[in-house]
Structures are given as structure tokens and as C-alpha cells.
Amino acid sequence: MASIVFENVTKAFGDTLAVDNVSFEIKDNEFFCFFGPPLSGKTTILRLMLGLDSPDSGDIYIDGQKVTQLGAAERNMAMVFQNLALFPHMTALDNIRFPLVERRIPEPQIRAKVEEASDKLHIKHILHKPPAQLSGGERQRVAIARALVRDPVAYLMDDPISALDARLREETRVELKRIQREIGHTLVYVTHDQEEAMSVADRMAILKDGHVEQIGTPIEIYDQPANSYVAALLGAPRINLFNVEEHGKTWTAGDGLLDLQSENVPLGTKRIGLRPENLKIRDRSDKDLGEPAQVVSVEPLGGFTVVSVARKDNANEVFRAMLRGQPQIDVGTEVALGWDPSSMLFFDEGDRAISI
Numbered sequence: 047m048a049s050i051v052f053e054n055v056t057k058a059f060g061d062t063l064a065v066d067n068v069s070f071e072i073k074d075n076e077f078f079c080f081f082g083p084p085l086s087g088k089t090t091i092l093r094l095m096l097g098l099d100s101p102d103s104g105d106i107y108i109d110g111q112k113v114t115q116l117g118a119a120e121r122n123m124a125m126v127f128q129n130l131a132l133f134p135h136m137t138a139l140d141n142i143r144f145p146l147v148e149r150r151i152p153e154p155q156i157r158a159k160v161e162e163a164s165d166k167l168h169i170k171h172i173l174h175k176p177p178a179q180l181s182g183g184e185r186q187r188v189a190i191a192r193a194l195v196r197d198p199v200a201y202l203m204d205d206p207i208s209a210l211d212a213r214l215r216e217e218t219r220v221e222l223k224r225i226q227r228e229i230g231h232t233l234v235y236v237t238h239d240q241e242e243a244m245s246v247a248d249r250m251a252i253l254k255d256g257h258v259e260q261i262g263t264p265i266e267i268y269d270q271p272a273n274s275y276v277a278a279l280l281g282a283p284r285i286n287l288f289n290v291e292e293h294g295k296t297w298t299a300g301d302g303l304l305d306l307q308s309e310n311v312p313l314g315t316k317r318i319g320l321r322p323e324n325l326k327i328r329d330r331s332d333k334d335l336g337e338p339a340q341v342v343s344v345e346p347l348g349g350f351t352v353v354s355v356a357r358k359d360n361a362n363e364v365f366r367a368m369l370r371g372q373p374q375i376d377v378g379t380e381v382a383l384g385w386d387p388s389s390m391l392f393f394d395e396g397d398r399a400i401s402i
């Protein structure tokens with residue numbers, strides 16, 4: 047139960063600026079995600095929060111109290127590490143008990159805590175096994191249970207379920223969300239999986255090369271990305287980015303594929319973003335459309351179909367439309383592109399979003 051604030055925190059390892067002047071405020075009881083590609087500084091931020099590393103500059107506050115100089119023991123946060131780090135020679139039960147035994151908590155209390163955590167995580171039946179006899183998913187639950195039995199001010203989890211297969215990941219993230227609501231603690235969660243971040247986070251921070259690109263709710267960031275990097279990081283298939291071409295007073299984009307004559311394109315627009323669900327495939331027989339595009343692949347995925355198109359004479363740049371259901375459309379068909387103007391995103395020279 048704690049708010050966590052970073053104020054202009056910087057941490058370098060030699061020449062590598064792992065965390066670059068990062069500021070954010072995580073609210074009490076919030077499920078807060080850090081999301082970014084490999085080596086973007088996620089683990090380093092958690093280690094700084096936990097007190098395993100100290101910043102080169104900047105300050106860290108827990109519940110309004112400056113903790114920059116305090117060590118991990120004094121901050122009382124529970125961490126699930128990226129590699130889980132269970133003790134191989136101990137059973138699951140002893141692994142979970144370990145942080146309590148270490149703190150000399152009385153036995154009846156330990157039992158009650160372990161009972162409660164293993165109940166929440168549905169792992170009672172595997173408590174007698176050592177980690178080597180557990181599946182990846184079970185090991186991950188044990189690691190989370192070991193964090194849960196503590197009475198920390200916040201839980202920090204570093205990509206805890208990345209090793210699981212897709213189905214188990216989906217199940218586990220729903221469960222984690224439920225557990226966090228139930229226990230009502232601040233949970234700081236690191237992931238490199240955009241779908242996972244979007245599905246669990248109350249709010250999230252998008253990282254790139256050690257700095258924060260944007261902070262907001264998943265939907266805010268999806269709908270109003272601060273720049274094209276953030277826009278491309280969220281959403282699958284990823285957003286289509288069309289370079290804008292100016293011809294005197296008229297505009298096109300994507301080598302003429304989008305005819306923007308009747309669009310209100312803000313001054314300074316260099317690229318246009320259209321998410322696949324907002325890109326439409328239209329019949330060429332319609333008039334006043336842009337240059338023809340050609341269907342280069344059709345992926346029927348059941349509930350929707352991903353149709354990839356490219357300019358007929360330039361198959362290098364492929365754009366994707368996500369259509370509902372299973373439309374009948376063949377590879378090679380000549381089509382035109384359509385869109386809902388209100389769904390267009392505009393980016394300037396520096397790839398920053400232009401708000402309209």
C-alpha cells in the first residue's frame with residue numbers, strides 16, 4: 047500500500063545510460079506496467095525501486111518519504127525476479143516459507159500466510175515438489191506466492207510470466223489482475239508483451255532506451271500515442287504508417303495510395319498513421335480513389351481477417367487491414383484503400399503526434 051515516485055532518476059552502467067532522467071508517479075493500489083523492448087531499462091527501474099541499485103542522480107519516494115539512500119531491507123518491497131530464482135534444493139512449500147522464516151515470523155502465522163497464498167494461486171497440490179518437478183507455469187505461481195506471503199508495501203514483478211506458453215500467459219495475467227484487486231496492493235509490473243501490458247495495467251509507462259516516452263492508461267496511449275514509436279509499439283498487427291507527399295495544394299500518402307484531397311491534414315504532417323482496424327479495403331470501381339493497391343496476402347484468423355496490400359508496382363511497403371469476419375477476397379485483387387478520417391493519426395518531422 048504505497049505510492050512510488052521517481053524524480054529525474056538517472057542510472058548509468060559505464061557508457062550505457064540504462065535509465066535516463068526518468069520521472070513518474072505510481073499511485074497507491076495501482077496496477078502499473080512498464081512496457082518496452084529488450085534493454086529499454088525495465089529491470090533497472092525495478093532494481094532502483096527495490097533498493098538493489100542506487101541512482102546516479104534524482105530521487106525516489108515511497109509514500110511521500112524520500113528513500114533514495116535506503117537499502118532494500120528498509121524499503122520492504124517484494125520482488126518477483128525475471129528469472130524467478132527459486133531455490134532448487136527446496137520444495138515449493140519451503141521456497142514460499144523462506145522469506146517468513148528468514149524474518150523469524152512465528153510458525154502459526156507462517157502457516158496461515160502460506161495457506162492463503164497457495165489457495166489464491168491454486169498450488170496447494172504441488173507444494174511438496176521441488177522446482178525441477180514443476181512446469182514453467184507452476185514455478186511462476188510459486189514465485190508469485192513467495193512474494194505474496196510477505197507483507198510488503200508494494201509488489202514488483204519483472205516479466206514474471208514471459209516463459210509461459212500463450213494460453214497459460216493469458217490465464218495467469220487474468221489471475222494476477224484478480225489477485226491484485228483482491229489484496230489491493232500497489233503492483234509494479236514489467237513486461238515486453240504489449241497485449242499483456244494493455245490487458246492488466248491501470249496505467250502504463252512506455253520505455254525506449256532508458257527514457258519514458260509516454261505514461262497513461264492503455265487506451266489513452268493506444269488512441270493518442272505521443273509519437274510514432276509508441277504508436278507502433280502497441281497494437282497487433284502494428285499501425286500502418288504512410289509517408290505524406292505534397293503536390294502543390296493537394297496531398298497523398300503512401301506513394302499515392304491514400305488520396306487526401308478531402309482530408310484535413312494538419313500543417314507539418316510528415317506521416318499518417320492508420321491502425322489496421324481503421325484501414326478499409328474498397329472496390330476499385332469506386333471513383334476518385336488513390337492509386338491502385340494489390341492484395342498480397344490474406345490471413346483468415348476466424349473472427350477477423352488480416353489483408354495485406356501493397357502498391358502494385360512497389361511490393362516493398364506492405365500495409366495491413368484487419369477486417370471483421372471472413373470476407374471473400376483473393377490475393378492479386380486490385381483494390382483501393384479507405385479509412386475513417388476520425389481515426390487518422392498525424393506525425394510531424396520528428397515523428398511526434400500532432401494533435402487536432
Ligand SMILES: Nc1ncnc2c1ncn2[C@@H]1O[C@H](COP(=O)(O)OP(=O)(O)OP(=O)(O)O)[C@@H](O)[C@H]1O
Nearest residue numbers: 059062063064083084085086087088089090091238
Ligand atoms: N549490471 C549492469 N551492468 C552493465 N550494464 C547493465 C547492467 N544492468 C543493465 N545494464 C544495461 O542497461 C540497459 C538496460 O538494461 P535492463 O536490464 O534494465 O533492460 P530491460 O528493459 O530489463 O531488458 P530485458 O527486456 O532484456 O529484460 C541495457 O543496455 C543493459 O545492457
Ligand SMILES: [Mg+2]
Nearest residue numbers: 088089090128
Ligand atoms: Mg529485464
